Amino acid sequence: TKTVKEVLDEVIPKKQLQLKQLKTEHGQAVLGDVKVEHVVGGMRGLKAMLWEASVLDPNEGIRFHGLTIPDCQNALTAAPGGKEIIAESMFWLLLTGKVPTEAETRQLSRQLAEKGDLPEYIEKLIDSLPPTLHPMTQLGMGVAALNHESKFQEAYERGIKKSEYWTYALEDSLNLLARLPALAARIYRNVYNPGKPIPKINKDLDLVGNYVNMLGYGDNHDLTEYLRLYIAIHGDHEGGNASAHTSHLVGSTLSDPYLSYAAALYALAGPLHGLANQEVLRWQMNMQKELGDDITHENIEDYLWKTLKSGQVVPGYGHGVLRYPDPRFMALQDFCESRPNLLADPIVQLVKKTYEVAPAVLKEHGKTKNPFPNVDAASGCVLYHYGLTEFKYYTVIFGVSRALGCLTQYVWSRALGLPIERPKSLSMDAIEKLIKQ
Ligand code: CMX
DSSP: OOHHHHHHHHHHHHHHHHHHHHHHHTTTOOOOOOOHHHHHHHTTTTTOOOOOSSEEETHHHHHHHHOOOOOOOOSSOOOOOOOBHHHHHHHHHHSSSSSOOOOHHHHHHHHHTTTTOOOHHHHHHHHHHHHHHTTTHHHHHHHHGGGGOHHHHHHHHHHHOGGGHHHHHHHHHHHHHHHHHHHHHHHHHHHTTTOOOOOOOOSSSHHHHHHHHHTTTTOOOOHOOOHHHHHHHOOOSSSSSSHHHHHHHTTTTTTHHHHHHHHHHHTTTTTTTTTHHHHHHHHHHHHHHHHTTTOOOHHHHHHHHHHTTOOOOTTTTTOOSSSOOOHHHHHHHHHHHHHHHTSSHHHHHHHHHHHHHHHHHHHHHOOOOSSBBBBBBHHHHHHHHHTTGGGGGGHHHHHHHHHHHHHHHHHHHHHHHHHOOOOOOOHHHHHHHHHOO
């Protein structure tokens, strides 16, 4: 059984060669035009960054090294006694492009569990924060402060060769991933359930199994399985989304993986991005309150129009790239469909019914390019059903997950020696001058 580092030792030289050939043989090939609409329109659709682990097709959704979510569900190892993909097997796939064997997955689980305890100064830092501070702010602070441990930063100061960067990047990435569950769980306990002792990390359990245990829901097998699936499929969504792009930009300055990922978390904390899963539940609960027992398709339609007419977005719908229902949404819906208890829950029912009405309303409204649900439309209601009702916390779970993709690319960016990002900006006057030329 190889370690993830040993597999990377084999894969990296091939990718380095591929990049060299791309640069020398195709460096001047054109991938698209840069139009004014790109410059003023959030660069939507502009093919402008390298991201190895996943590619997003507007209609088909995400593929991780060519594998769809159902492919991953078939190929990747589950936890003993479980069925859903676990974070370790997804991380291995993202990082190496290869499906790990069960033995490789278990070995990575153990490696992470052994590194999972928080340093005391981080515990003290988190414990000193007011419980009213948003959990995402706390998560970013904890991740940033963990850079006290950065091997990459230490090695850089010592003066290592560029070709060695990735090995320290990998070490930091594994250490950060290992510690995220304890950090995220401590925030949850402090804010919502103070005073109760947090269980110790079980070295025989997977990363998410330990996370759920530390959150205090370890005896809930279905919630544990749900979070395994959730964390695996939220792991990466190509590079242009705000959190991934932020970590890529900050990492390109050779800031260490901790600081790069902390920056990403603060992009994730915006309501148009990761915070949407908190907003969806708030919005659906308000709908439930207003409609009472009288939940019909017509009433939902009226409520959707009310939201739109008040100038708000319908949270959980629309996407910067996707133009079809998000396969991550479909995977979470399938999880519900296979569990009658879950499906009978009024809030899960409401999400399902909203999905039956919202696309037509959004099409008629005519603004959004994608009237279909994204993953956030479904993710929160299942957590709510299982008793994890504190929706201000939901984006933290997303934050534990997105580390899989951002840290993967951090390692690849250093392995490939990618340069500091520095796109050219233009003022409106400068744009007009260029158009006239
Ligand atoms: N409800 C109402 N209006 C919407 C909408 C929605 N769900 N989605 C897009 N629109 C509007 C936009 O606000 C924009 O309006 P203006 O022209 O007045 O600015 C117009 O439709 C065109 O937008 P778009 O090109 O279709 O979408 P963008 O790429 O600009 O934005 C996103 C994408 C996700 C920010 C947007 O669809 C949105 O705000 N959705 C709701 C929030 C949400 O669910 N975010 C989570 C996304 C997934 C994630 O990142 O986690």
